[in-house]
Amino acid sequence: MTLTYGERLKNALAREHAKCFDPATKALRPEFAQHIDCPVCDSPRKELFFEKDWFTFSRCLDCSMVYLDPRLNDRATYEFYNGEWNAIYNETKFDDVAEPSPLDDRLNEENLREIIRFRRSARGNLLEIGSAKGFFLRKASEAGFTVHGLELNERNCERTRRDLGPTILNTDLSSAKFAAETFDVVYMRDVFEHVPNPKTMLKEIARIARPGCVVFVEVPNIRGIIYRLVGARHVCVFGFEHLNYWSAATLGLVLRRCGFEVRRTxxxxxxxxxxxxxxxxxxxxxxxxxxPPTRKGVERIFRMLDRLWSREPLNSWDRRMAPALANCLRAGSVVRVLAEKT
Ligand SMILES: [Zn+2]
Structure with missing residues (x-):
């Protein structure tokens, strides 16, 4: 019997989960677990925020940061990223993708425009951490920047290097050992939620940033309306990879602590x-x-409403108005912060 892509992904996740968790305690096996205090303010004071598949997510009582604790230690994390689940996930995320989707293109262009508008210039050294297939860097290069990239996936890195040259490196930030005050822009999209030591990373960015350097960070916003409504059911709540759940407030705080000031959100x-x-x-x-189980009656009503809402013009109205409302209330699903080195 041939399994579907979704079934293969789910089976692989079940095997990774069984490897890392002890079913008797429903907790990470001690040899894979790392307990931490708040990654933003170092406070040990926390409350349970939510749980998902036996992962527990805490909220700092001092600065409101939401973070995974305990989390996989370095060894288990490395094994997960290089394991079966990621290999299957990358088939569609990376391996079969040769060109950016129109949506991806639009988001990259929006972010690049925002950076250029703020700096009033598209010149200088721009570094993307987690450059994936280099779609953003290609646009930044076309706009006039001298582009640099760090990408841990070897195939993606090779591909981007062929396109953009030897300044695309298959290494992480600490190993890249860039000279002090090298960059005018540092860009991270869908990366910062994966980073185990965000302050260490931002301090290294502050070291390699020129005075006035712009740091642009885009992450899921845990204070977004969608998280308030669906909680841990959201696809982005994923203990194997997403360690930190940022908001505009906690991003601002961690950036300030590391030598940056937020200019745009x-x-x-x-x-x-x-x-x-x-x-x-x-x-x-x-x-x-x-x-988490949904009560049968609730599920029936929600399915009915979903069918009703799939009709036009309700569907188009929903797709247009809901995001506009969330953004207007500063409770969008994704927060983008532009900060400047002070
Ligand atoms: Zn804190």
Whole structure:
């Protein structure tokens, strides 16, 4: 019997989960676990924020940061990124993708425009950490920047290097050992939520940043409306990879502590609509093994509403109005912060 892509992904996740968790305690096996205090303010004071597939997420009582604790230690994390689940996930995320989607293009262009508008220039050294296939860097290069990239996936790195040259490196930030005050722009999209030691990383960025350097960070916003409505059901709540759950407040705090000041905060809510919220209650995300049960009556009503809302013009209205409302309330699903080295 041939398994579907979704079944292969789920089976691989189940095997990774069984390897890391002890079913007797429903906790990470001690040899894979690392306990931490708040990664922003170092406070040990925390409360349980939510749970998912036996991972526990805490909220700092001092600065409101939401973070995974305990989390996988370095060895287990390395094994997960290089394991079976990621290999299957990358088939669609990276391996089969030769060109950016129109949506990806639009988001990259928006972010680049924002950076250029703020700096009033598209000149200088721009570094992307986690440059993936180099779609953003290609646009930045076309705009006039001298581009540099760090990408841990060897195939992606090779590909981007062929396109953009030898300044694309297959290494992490600490090993790259850039000279002090090298960069005018540092860009991270969908990366900072994966970083185990965000302050260490930002301090290294501050070292290699020229005075006035712009740091642009885009991450899921845990204070977004969608997280308030669907909680841990959201696809981005994923203990194997997403360690830190940022908001505009906690991002601002950590940046300030590391020598940057936030100049612009914007939001994007492409995944937020009434239908997405309804569907979260009867279509489990691919990042979960044991979704919380939904009461049968509730599921029936939500499915009915989903069918109703799939009709026009309700569907288009929902897709347009819900994100606009979330962004306007500063509760978008994704927060983008532009900060400047002070
Ligand atoms: Zn804290």
């Amino acid at each position: 914007t939001y994007q809510s492409l995944d937020f609509s009434l239908r997405e919220v309804l569907r979260a209650y009867f279509t489990p995300a691919f990042t979960t093994l044991h979704p």
